[in-house]
Amino acid sequence: MATEAGLKDGFTLWGAAHSLYSGKVRSYLIKKGLPYREFYPSSPEFHSRIVPAVKSLVIPVLETPEGEIIQDSTDIIDYLEARHPAPAMTPAGPVLRTVAMVIDAFGSEQMLPLAMHYRWSYRADQERFLQAEFGRAVHAGADREARLQSGESFMKYFSGFLPGLGVSPETIPALEASYFDLLEALDVHLQAYPYLLGGRPSIADFGMMAPLYAHLGRDPAPATVMKTRAPNVYRWVERMNLAGVADGEFRDCPERYLDDDAIPATLETVLRVMFSDWTPGLVADAERFNLWVADQPNLAAGHLVSADGAHRVHPNLGAIAYPWRGVTMRRDSAPHALWLHSRAADQARSLSGPAREALQALLTRTGGAEAMAIRLSRPMRRDDFALVLA
Ligand SMILES: N[C@@H](CCC(=O)N[C@@H](CS)C(=O)NCC(=O)O)C(=O)O
Structure with missing residues (x-):
């Protein structure tokens, strides 16, 4: 069991095997080569020390x-990158760096509804697995039946997220079609390269591991979809949790990122699929956020981004609706997703000269110009474990 003394000599990831954002941080720690141990929320210390400190019952937490x-998985990676700059997990080239941030934001937030859909809409096909995994996270001990039952209230809580994420009988066929398009593009690209941005893993890969590991790559029903439709993506998921960078399958691939002027057509296809499915929701989310700000022009810096003032892991500023893939997508707004997108958009706006031109040309070719032009009327930042106005 975790002890105060035991925590003094390395990083601790408070996480769980079935947790989406734990998968992002875990693969980062493995690929970065940082020694860590993982502890589960079933530990009494999680409740006595960690939950009061972060003010929510949430994983992953880094100690x-x-x-x-x-x-926050992004804050954790930012913190560790600042503390251990080498080897950097973001490419240095300004165009590729922007692409890395775009893919990180897309994977970390845009794919959350898909991940939750495949976990909970196919619940009947994988009930015992989910019971075991939620139980594993919350209950320590050898009593098998007790552990299988112990995660029930969390399963009820998380399965209740689907309507707020826009998962409904009307949208499910469109959501699944969007996933198949993405899997197809990724499968082609990952036959040529071991990682999204070439011969080294980056924040693009870690962001995509959020949905593609625990839910889409590990839960039995969606894992079968991934394995049978996109085996190269499944193999990438395995690779992302292996120590070391080299993979014998890619013997001739140098262990470095692509150059800014050598972004392959297969990655452009991935970006095209992402931007096409992401842009309508980003526009609607940004409109909702800007209205919320306009309605309350005097909010001080540091004000919680939250419609009702409550501190939530993923806050919400009210419902939004927009046309998407032939249906009307209705869901809760997602300011946390906007925060991640704005980091990429701000990075894009910071480019100048030939890099700016190269990025603009890439965005035009991949349908990303509209998404990357979105600008919030007030910036956000994270403070005291929450999203606040800057
Ligand atoms: N944006 C956060 C989200 C963390 C998160 O949503 N964690 C899930 C488990 S993977 C959770 O604990 N959620 C609790 C809740 O939503 O109340 C991050 O990147 O770390």
């Missing part, structure tokens, strides 16, 4: 050897 506590 440093000095006892600092960090939440």
Whole structure:
């Protein structure tokens, strides 16, 4: 069991095998080569020390050897990248760096509804697995039946997210079609390269591991979809949790990122699929956020981004609706997704000269110009484990 003394000599990831954002941080720690141990929320220390510190029952949480506590998978990776700059997990080339941030934002947030759909809409096909995995996270001990039953209230809580994420009988066929298009593009690309941006893993891969590991790559029903439709994507999921960068399948691929001027057509196809499915929701989310800000022009910096003032893991500023793949997508707004998208959009806007031109040309070819032109009327930042106005 975790002890105060035991936490002093390495990083601790408070996470769980079935948790979406734990999968992102875990693969980052493995590929970065940082020694860590993983503890589960079933540990009494999680409730006595971690939950009060982060003010929510949420994973993943990183605890440093000095006892600092960090939440949000993106904040965790930013923190560790600043603390251990080498080897950098973001490409240096300005165009590829922007692409990395775009894919990270897409994977970390845009694919959440898909991941949750495949976990909970196919619940009957994988009930015992989900019971075991939720039980594994919350209940320590050898009593098998007790553990299978122990995750029930969490299963009820998380399965209740589907309507707010826009998953409904009307949207499910469109959601699945969008997933198949993405899998197809990724499967082609990942036959040529071991990682999304070439011969080294990056934040693009870690962001995509959020949905593609625990839910879409590990739960039995969606794992079968991935394995049978896109085996190269499944193999990438396995590769992302292996120590080391090299993979014998790609003997001739140098362990470095693509150059800014050598982005292959297969990656452009991935970006085209992403932008096409992402843009309508981003536009609607940004409109909702800008209206919320316009309605309350005097909000001070530091004000919680939340319609009702409640501190939530993923806040919401009210419902949005927009046309998407031939249906009307109705869901809760997602300011956290906007925050991640704005980081990429701000990075894009910071480019100048030939890099700016190269990025604009790439965005035009891949249908990304509209998404990357979205600008919020007020920036956001994270403070005290929550999203606030900057
Ligand atoms: N944006 C956060 C989200 C973390 C998150 O949603 N964690 C899930 C498990 S994977 C959770 O604990 N959710 C609790 C809740 O939504 O109340 C991150 O990147 O870490």
